[in-house]
Amino acid sequence: MEYDNKNSFVLFRNDKKASPKAPDFKGTYTDADGKEWDVAAWEKTSKAGNAFFSGKISEKREKGNYISPHNASKGNGYQPQQEDKDLPF
Numbered sequence: 001m002e003y004d005n006k007n008s009f010v011l012f013r014n015d016k017k018a019s020p021k022a023p024d025f026k027g028t029y030t031d032a033d034g035k036e037w038d039v040a041a042w043e044k045t046s047k048a049g050n051a052f053f054s055g056k057i058s059e060k061r062e063k064g065n066y067i068s069p070h071n072a073s074k075g076n077g078y079q080p081q082q083e084d085k086d087l088p089f
Contacts, residue, residue, distance in 0.1 A: 005030050009039050029057055036060045 009029035014022060023040035030036050041055040 006032050006034060011039060011041055023056075025053075028060070 007030070009027055011025040011027035014024055014026050017024075024043045025039075025041040027039045028036050029039045037057050038060050039055065039057050041053045043051065044054050045051055
């Protein structure tokens with residue numbers, strides 16, 4: 001039987017946090033159609049003192065085609081793709 005990872009996710013501790021607002025955990029989620037999504041989670045504490053996770057699921061980004069606002073001014077070697085050059089803004 002082949003492994004089926006649909007409707008499942010994996011999270012890894014983010015040991016390379018660039019800022020305090022960066023997620024504590026990062027990973028991927030695979031939906032029922034087999035599409036992968038990015039997952040981010042933050043460890044938080046409620047007003048009552050209970051620990052919990054807060055998270056976000058977003059469309060998967062292609063590596064190398066994204067500049068975060070944090071890294072935009074650092075000259076991270078991003079090279080615009082042809083499609084980027086054709087954009088009117």
